[in-house]
Amino acid sequence: MKKLAIGLYVAVTVALLGWAFYQAIYAAPDEQTMHEVQRIFYYHVPSAMVAFLFFAISLAGCIGFLAFRRNRPDWAQVSDAWALAGAEVGVVFCTVVLITGPLWGRRAWGIWWTWDARLTTTLVLWLIYVSYLLLRRFAAGPQVQTLAAVLGIFGALDVPIVYMSNRWWRTQHPAPVFGGGPDSGIKDPAMLAAFGWNVLAWLAWGLLILALRYHVERQHQKYAAQEALDALEET
């Protein structure tokens, strides 16, 4: 039953991805000023939304771990697995955002990169979560979960400050006016539909990967616990 449900979910996700691809590339109308290159929007923005959602899941996992680590060790392990899975899959989606962004910017703005508030925040967020993953790799032993949880909280504290600082920076030195950008909402219903389908498809895909990563981490924790138990029994 469980396997059937998982298989069904995978099939629906793949179908959604195909449908969303059709919507983005063929069904959505041509944009007036940017033309074909605007279609990257249907990948760029949904990836960013999923990345931010997963970083939020990671933060919740970090807080959960610190809250439960003394009195509910099993809940703490679950939280830690979510924190790690969220950070890892979030970094992947954030990488997609950081790759599609400059590709789009080069065509739409004429520049690859600008130190604008949103761009800088996304880049710093990416850097922070990569450093989080590096810490998990370098720090060995049982304390790594605690240390990583603390770093996760510090990183989350940093994000609003980065955003504010860059907004002030840009208000002091006004940047050239960017052409395009989907500000003030999407007017065309066909575009909105394509965008909605892509958000849904990438969210479904992201959740699938997240769940797989979470499952792998839980298995890993169980084996580690079993190994520790075996070592105790042998002595």
Added chain:
Amino acid sequence: MPRALWTHLVKDLRIELRSLDVFVSMLFFSLLVVVLFSIAFDPHGDFSREIAGGVLCVATMFASVSALNQAWAREIRHQVIDAQRMAPTPGAELFLAKVIANFLFVTVVQVILAPIFLIFYNLHIEGQAWLLALVLPLGTWALVGNGIFFAALSIRSRNRELLLSLILFPIFIPALLAMVRATTAILTGDSDPTLWIKLLLGYDIIFTTASLLLFDVVFHAE
């Protein structure tokens, strides 16, 4: 002042006064960075004012990493760090003592470096110079406070010295931005640095509070 804090602070200052290890290496390293940048960019006139703030802040940042790495590493010998863990005093006091001690080291280095810096970059300060006495300590506190915290966090890992830079620098980015912008605003006199000073102050308050609250968790992590 709480006694434990005072004891740790006096101990750290005494060790440093006797050996001068951290101080000398930090001073020489930041001097090297200043010289290297002035060779690389050949600064003069307006251009030197534009980049001087950034060079000064980045030089301080790289130099302090050597001090931050030493801060806990020297406690590992003779299991001093285990004794500190078992001591029945709050970890926050130990943390604060380390931050104050290292803050003093970095500040002394900055004070010595400043005149050299003015000479190499042919600087003439256009804005209100006294504001630098506010910006640099605030920025240094942000750097040292977070640095000591993350040094404690990375102390028991492989390549801990590399790891400290890897986790400290991303978190430090907004403070670095504010420090550089404020310093440049003061040097060039073009804009008002007040906003950046406020940002630095906010950053210091937020992260010092978070560090004090979470230090025990990191220090006693098992």
